[in-house]
Amino acid sequence: MVKDAAVAARAKGLTKAYGSGETQVLALDAVDVDIARGRFTAVMGPSGSGKSTLMHCLAGLDTVSAGQVWLGETEITGLKERDLTRLRRDRVGFMFQSFNLIPTLNAAENITLPMDIAGKSPDPKWLEQVIDTLGLRDRLKHRPAQLSGGQQQRVACARALAARPELIFADEPTGNLDSRAGLEVLGFLRQSVDELGQTVVMVTHDPGAAAHADLVLFLGDGRLVDEMREPTAEAVLERMKQFDVARQVVAENPGHRA
Numbered sequence: 396m397v398k399d400a401a402v403a404a405r406a407k408g409l410t411k412a413y414g415s416g417e418t419q420v421l422a423l424d425a426v427d428v429d430i431a432r433g434r435f436t437a438v439m440g441p442s443g444s445g446k447s448t449l450m451h452c453l454a455g456l457d458t459v460s461a462g463q464v465w466l467g468e469t470e471i472t473g474l475k476e477r478d479l480t481r482l483r484r485d486r487v488g489f490m491f492q493s494f495n496l497i498p499t500l501n502a503a504e505n506i507t508l509p510m511d512i513a514g515k516s517p518d519p520k521w522l523e524q525v526i527d528t529l530g531l532r533d534r535l536k537h538r539p540a541q542l543s544g545g546q547q548q549r550v551a552c553a554r555a556l557a558a559r560p561e562l563i564f565a566d567e568p569t570g571n572l573d574s575r576a577g578l579e580v581l582g583f584l585r586q587s588v589d590e591l592g593q594t595v596v597m598v599t600h601d602p603g604a605a606a607h608a609d610l611v612l613f614l615g616d617g618r619l620v621d622e623m624r625e626p627t628a629e630a631v632l633e634r635m636k637q638f639d640v641a642r643q644v645v646a647e648n649p650g651h652r653a
C-alpha cells in the first residue's frame with residue numbers, strides 16, 4: 396500500500412517485455428517512479444524508449460511483466476480486468492492525440508459521456524468550473540465538426556476532467572494541433588493543475604510542451620535515466636540532444652550500452 400498521500404501513482408521494478416525468445420523487446424526495464432499528486436509531470440525520451448508503455452502500465456491499460464504499480468493506495472497489478480476497468484473509469488482521465496469525440500453528440504454530451512455510461516451524474520459546480528476554465532461555455536451545443544481542432548481538444552480535455560479523476564494521462568495531446576491550439580491545450584492542462592488541483596502525466600516529443608510541466612522524466616531504453624525540475628524548452632532540448640550523442644557512441648562502439 397502507498398501511504399504517501401502526495402503520490403498519485405507509483406511504479407516499483409516495473410518491467411514490460413513484448414514477445415519472447417530472440418525477438419523479445421524489453422520496453423520497460425525495472426522502472427521505479429513516483430508521480431506527485433497535484434503536479435504536472437511530462438515523460439520524454441527518444442522514439443521507442445518506453446514512454447507510451449510506461450503510461451499504459453501506470454494507467455492499467457496494459458499488464459506488466461514484473462514489478463508493481465499503484466494508483467493512489469490501490470495496487471493495480473494483479474487486479475482482475477473487471478476491477479481494472481471500473482478503477483480506470485472511476486479514477487483516471489485520458490487524453491489522446493486523436494480526440495475520440497463522438498461526431499453525433501454535441502460538446503456538452505461528449506464531455507459527460509463517460510459519466511453517463513458509468514451511470515454517474517457529474518458534480519454540477521465542478522462541471523461548470525471546468526467548462527468555464529476551458530472557455531467552452533458558448534460552444535456546448537456545437538457538434539465536433541462545428542468546432543476547430545483546438546476547441547475539439549478542449550472538449551476532450553473537459554471530458555477527461557469532468558469526473559474529477561485522481562489522475563489524467565495525456566499521450567501527445569498536442570500532436571495533431573497547430574502551435575497556437577497546442578499552446579492553448581497546454582495552458583489548460585497547466586491551469587487544471589494550478590487552479591483545479593489536478594494531477595497530469597503527459598507523454599510528449601516536444602520540448603516546448605514539456606516546459607509546461609513541473610517535472611520532466613527522461614526515459615532511455617526502457618529505463619528512467621534523468622529528471623528535470625522547472626524545465627525550460629531549451630534545457631529539455633539540450634538534454635534530448637545527449638540521447639543522440641549517446642546513440643552515436645553506442646553505434647561507434649558496438650557492445651557498449653550507453
Ligand SMILES: Nc1ncnc2c1ncn2[C@@H]1O[C@H](COP(=O)(O)OP(=O)(O)OP(=O)(O)O)[C@@H](O)[C@H]1O
Binds near residue numbers: 446
Ligand atoms: N504491442 C507491442 N508489441 C511489441 N513491441 C512493442 C509493442 N508496443 C511497444 N513495443 C516496443 O516497445 C518499445 C517501447 O515502445 P513505446 O511505444 O513505449 O515507446 P515510445 O517511447 O512511446 O515511442 P514513440 O515515441 O515512438 O511513441 C519499442 O521498442 C516498441 O517497438
